[in-house]
Ligand code: SF4
């Protein structure tokens with residue numbers, strides 16, 4: 001039987017060596033969690049979850065930039081997890097997301113031993129928004145590629161996280177996919193859909209106005225992916241997750257955007273102990289916070305009013321926006337933060353509903 005799991009998106013630092021135009025953490029105070037506070041917070045959470053029947057805690061390390069903390073910090077944090085695991089009976093599984101810019105071979109052993117030899121790293125194609133203070137938008141992909149080759153040479157698998165943008169729509173799905181698959185030799189891409197949580201002005205307008213283009217792009221990309229995926233060891237999320245849900249009647253690895261209620265199984269922990277639904281909400285201020293895991297008991301966080309509103313969202317959209325959707329059991333109305341970012345409240349279906357419908361229809365026909 002599958003173990004009962006919970007996922008913690010851990011933001012140990014909000015410091016970053018990049019300065020991407022669409023980063024929702026840019027305005028945030030730069031701080032990092034001490035190892036003492038980390039031990040206190042993780043022990044509290046593990047004890048609480050164990051009592052509630054959780055057996056496995058998926059730990060998603062995200063920033064800011066985690067590698068700024070150094071290899072020593074990560075090794076100590078993993079040792080603390082092992083100790084807490086022995087005390088509580090919780091199994092920990094760690095995954096790491098990094099911009100890769102600080103990668104060198106001193107990271108190889110800890111990534112192999114503690115992160116299964118796999119990293120997630122963002123690279124959009126073409127690059128429009130990712131940059132660092134000393135690295136221009138044009139040079140950023142070259143720097144990334146250099147580090148990607150170094151990590152791959154060390155036997156690390158790097159999965160790309162990509163947000164399609166207006167230039168991706170222009171070059172089209174074949175050039176987009178072939179860049180990752182043929183030029184870089186990447187085996188896995190996770191597609192993300194942008195949202196303007198703290199972005200304003202031009203970027204917000206661009207996201208709002210590009211829905212139709214994105215929808216057409218995703219349709220053609222999915223069809224091209226279906227052509228090439230059979231002959232290659234290569235996969236795109238969420239296409240593969242959706243295909244498997246039609247084939248096997250149930251999404252095995254459900255991306256959080258298609259969770260029944262993501263708050264059931266997800267929470268983010270920030271460097272000052274603040275907790276929210278996920279990293280996106282941590283930036284949004286007190287009204288979205290569940291509480292503070294260093295200062296408060298976990299019960300308080302799990303009973304938080306805003307967390308309860310996320311559960312109420314499902315009731316509302318089941319009876320209204322998504323009432324007659326044939327794919328309701330696959331999608332459950334999509335992502336609350338994308339909904340909130342575009343509409344200013346959570347009680348609607350996700351802004352990207354037309355894109356999700358496109359993917360579900362293709363998968364229903366082709367799976
Ligand atoms: S790498 Fe991530 S955290 Fe850093 S600036 Fe870019 S989007 Fe923000």
Ligand code: SF4
Nearest residue numbers: 256257262278335337
């Ligand atoms: S709000 Fe959206 S991104 Fe955050 S955990 Fe829920 S589904 Fe995922």
Ligand code: SF4
Nearest residue numbers: 322325331333349353
């Ligand atoms: S595809 Fe659209 S209508 Fe269907 S459940 Fe998702 S958000 Fe609702």
